[in-house]
Amino acid sequence: MSAAFPGPWGVVSVVIAAVAILALVAVLILLGRQRAQVRRANELLELSRELRHRYDALQAVTKEGVLVQSLAGRVLDISERAAAILGIDATSSVGRSVADLPVVLVNEMGLAMNPAAVLGHRTGVARAGWTVDSELVGVALPGTDTTQARMVQVASQLVPAGDGDAAAVLTTLVDVTGRREVEAALTRSEMQFRVAMENAPIGMALVDLEWRIVEANAAFAELLGTSVGALRGYRMEDLSTPEGRPAERLEVDHLLGGGQHRFSLEKRYQRADGHQVWVALDAALVRTPTGAPDHFVVQVRDSTESRLQAEMLTHRAMHDPLTGLANRTLLQEVLQSVLEQPGVVDRVAVLACDLDGFKEINDRYGHAAGDEVLVHVAGVLRAATARRGTVARLGGDEFVVVVQDLDGPRAVFEVAAAIHAGLQEPVRVARRRLNVAASIGIALADPESIEGGAPGLLAAADAALYRAKGAGRGRTEVYDASMAMGSPSDLHRELVAAIAEDQLVVHYQPIVDLADARVVGYEALVRWEHPHRGLLLPASFLSLIQEAGMSVALGQLVARRVVEFVASIHDRTRWVSVNVSADQLGDGEFATTLLSEISRHRLTAGRIVVELTESSLVASGTRIRHELTQLSAAGVPILLDDFGTGVSPLSYLRDLPVAGVKLDMSFTSGIPEDPTAGKVARALGALARELAMVTIAEGIEHEEQAEYLHRNGWRYGQGWLYGSAQPGDITR
Template identity: 85%
Template sequence: MTAPAAPPGSRTPSWAGVVDAVTTADATFGLVSLVIAVIAILALIAVLVLLGRQRREVRRANDLLDLSRELRHRYDALQAVTKEGVLVVSLGGSVLDISERAAAILGVEHDASVGRHLTDLPVVLVNEQGLSMNPAAVLGYRTGRAGYTVDSQLVGVLLPGAPGGGSQARMVQVASQLVAAADGDAPAVLTTLVDVTGSRQVEAALSRSEMQFRVAMENAPIGMALVDLDWHVVEANAALAELLGTTVEALRGYPMEALGTPESRASERLEVDRLLGGGQHRFSIEKRYQRADDHLVWVVLDAALVRTASGEPDHFVVQVRDSTESRLQAEMLTHRAMHDPLTGLANRTLLQEVLQSVLEQPGVVDRVAVLACDLDGFKEINDRYGHAAGDEVLVHVAGVLRAATARRGTVARLGGDEFVVVVQDIDGPKAVFEVAAAIHAGLAEPVRVARRRLPVAASIGIALAEPDTIQGGAPTLLAAADAALYKAKAAGRGRTEVYDQSMAKSSSVDLLRELSEALDADELVVHYQPIVDLADTRVVGYEALVRWQHPYRGLLLPAAFLPLAQEAGLAVPLGQFVATKVAEFVASSPDRTTWVSVNVSADQLGDGEFATTLLAEISRHRLMAGRIVVELTESSLVASGTRIRHELTQLSAAGVPILLDDFGTGVSPLSYLRDLPVAGVKLDMSFTSGIPDDPTAGKVVRALGALARELAMVTIAEGIEHAEQAEYLHRNGWRYGQGWLYGGAQPASATLGAAPPATGLAPRSA
């Protein structure tokens, strides 16, 4: 095929050029297509990215929507069960949200309230004084609020429907707080509402009850108190303060136990502990209270424990009733039924009860004795001077027996001129002989009846509480005393006899022979009773007390054989025996500061034998001066002669201190302190037994102690049984003491094995 002819005047292109042009066009087209394709891909990628982001945003929005729904569901559930209502209000006062509980508290409809202004809600609020309040000011935003603090106040919400067509008030605690804005929203006011009507009513009821109880307590005619669990007074009324002679203010915080006397505190504490432990719900006891003026009154104490709702102890309610008058009346009737109307002593009925009660207690052997007393020639007084004179004599004798007993037992009149004394003492035999001696001494002075002076004497029979005499109880022991009294009256006027069953087996000559043989057979032993320093109760010395270890009668106390030894003329050998044993004891004692006192009577002095033996034993054992002390009874010095005083002076000059025993009970003690070489005194146990309850005994103790200290003498008190007695004696200047409180007399072996180191000083001669 031939090519067409070219038009005239034109340049005919070459094939090479055409090819180049075509190639160039293709290249340009391909580049454009590539660019378009890249752009399309990029656009597609961008679209895919946007689609993915959109899907994530949609997914996130759905999750947030689900979370929002869940939170709303939980919020609604929480508001359904909570007692608090929640109200959300804008700063402008429009209700943004209100819970069902808040709507119920305010008395409005939930759906109708959202979006409305607070002032448009049908809510009537009043303050505690009953004055109307603006709901917007209470529930909404208040100008001047500082930051997001919480404001709380109590308001009343008046609701219709009260009985009678009126309205009832509901007490509501309102707390409002600004809540911070979120996502650019304006802050809002969050208000919580709590219905406190019920609790306020309970508080009002409790307040009324408390007021009623307080008025009743303050105006009660008997003493009342509220007491805490520590048994201390929290509140008391005027009646209790008046009963105790003090003020209500002084009673607050005061221990209830301290109101009573010391002897009743333990039983009271026991009753309180039983209440706290659930053992009982209340208790009632009768006891004595000590007024502020130190006077004692009898009261009946009633206490009840108040517990909390959970059953835990909370406090006590106590009533205290004055029972002094009724107590005195009851005691008066009891006294009339149990006492002799003439002398005021116990009658036969009371004596039998007392003696039987005493004998039923453990450890009565050697601690109890019965003394039967019958007047000599009383029938002649009645026949010659009449029964009126006889009554005066009986009253006088009753006083002598009381004084002689010195609170160590019970004195009774059985009828006519028959009297009985039941003696109770740590050392019963010693005490009963002291009582008998005091009775004879008291009757030595004639009785003044009108213008006459009538001599009166008594025969006395003594029965000691021993295994044989107490088997049959009170009647057996009284019969033994009567038998001894019969023997005393048969022997003559003004005598004392001791009942002893061995009298039926052997004569008095045989008994004297047994005592003489006992000295040689080493049947007599010495026991030692500790003497302590009252300041620290450490042992500083001992008192030596002789005992007879009889072959078949057992251990006999001094009262059973000392009178026999004096009648037989064995007092001096007995004293020498004791001096020898005491010197051996002191020499063997590991403590070189303790001292031992030896009892010496006037019968053992005067011939120089006792003093010679004692000084020889001190020299033989090389004992330091002052480690053996001689004790003298005041009664033994009444008939003292110059030879006795010379012997005492000899002992004192050799370094043996002399103590005056039974100080305060004898005759003319001042002359003894002046004329004899006395280094110290020993207070008689009759005064110790009376303190601290007996004010007279207390005065005597203080006076005698002051007298001895003024003369620079050692002071020892015997017969101490209670810590109160020891404290009283120490407080009133008595330095040393002994008695059942610190232990009874023990054998030498037991004493040496148990004696603690002593730090006290031995008595020194004046």
């Protein structure tokens, strides 16, 4: 059977169908490609938008402004930051020529510049990516002159295909006005510091962390007698004497370790010429912003003169200015220190010495002659002691010797014999030969006597002295139990009896106006008319009263006596000052008694004055300050006694209701021979007058002192020149 073949039309149909299928496939392929291209275009558009968003976000946070322009100078794009720096609107600037932008540019000299030349395409810049040198220009914002132009750093570079297929110019602008101002301020500060350092009147140096001098000023070099160049690279610690180096090294290590920020030391430096000077060294550690140590700033001040003055003042505070002997304060410190050492029994003795008839010498020949006698006696005591102890003058003609020797009893008797022998030779005073003798009392350190400490042993020697004076004078007596004032209970009863039987009396020393020596008031001074030992001065019994706890009772007694005395004075303008200690303040009894007596006798304000006598007032509670304020408010002025003898009393001028000051006699006694004493008196007087306070100088013994003090602003004075303390019935 033969196969059947399609006819001509069948073939044509097959061909047409095949072509249709091919055409359909082609269309489908084209549609797929078109869709892919559309999708790709959309993706590129989205990417472009994302990149634009990121670009705008970056420009919003960056400090740099960006300007994009064609090679022809047409603005293609400008960031908001760039527009703000140039003072133009970003939106309206796009499409405009750079030369047409309302921008005013000036150079560092203030001369105008062409914006197109600064911001536009530079001739000769042909290859993309090449960055031109950055340039600092000034931009004058609208409404300001060129002197107020902000400084802008401009840098440009070519970028390929920045304008379609063509290259474009990318310009960055950075406002550096603040940075320039900071740099200028730092430069100015550095210059000011250097000028200040170079011209400072005290030594200054920059020191590295190895404690070596990096830079120093002329004052530092002059202090050490060398040159600035010689100091560079020198170790600071090598400038000081060997004994001062360990303490300095320790302070430096503390600074580096963070234990402190600065330190101060007073030490000695070795000058180039071999001499030594005292300096006050102040050092501070400078750290970097991260807190790491960087360098030291050091100041060195010559303190030689102030140190010598401080030592002189310290010496004056602890020594009698007339004789140069130790005073009461130093004596008590020395004796107490000696008694606290082991094995003092039979190695220590106290000798109390009082001149016989000294008052007659003063009255007949004057205080100048009396001073010469005291100086002579001081020399006799020094020679007799022969460096076996401490010689002190307690005041007037009272002397004490603390003898220290392996055989104390033997040594003290040798000293006493030498004193009597030395005084046998008359004293030559102004072509006169004056006979002087002394009564001596001795107290040996034994287990019983040292229990009372320094006051007890001094009191024992004082008791022996009174026995010697009562036995005919010019002799020596040794303390024994028969001279004792009894046991503590007996002593308490004796003191109670002294108050009850009016054995404690008040004497009054006149206070005068230095302008005319007119008596204006008195200082009340307590005395004990002891039935067996005679008239006792406060030094011999006040400490015993304090130990017995009777200070307040004594204060109340004195307050009553003083108010009665003031009420009996015919001259209603005169006043009396009462010494008050810390023991007598704080519980209100003294203040209550005093104010009650003033009210009962109807005394006017200001006629009773309170003198503060205790340095312990600063450490006392607010109760004492309250009582003083109460007294001051009631019309009882407060005086500061012993003014100038320490740092603490100066704080009273600020913390307490002080109305006046009394210059301590240790300064008065040095006038006019001691220029330092005169300067101190003048300075303290100026301070008191500046605070509008009453000024009184005590211890005046001759006219020269009175004239000097009055000339330098001290209004009132008291002392032997104007009379000693006398009973109330004599002074009325």
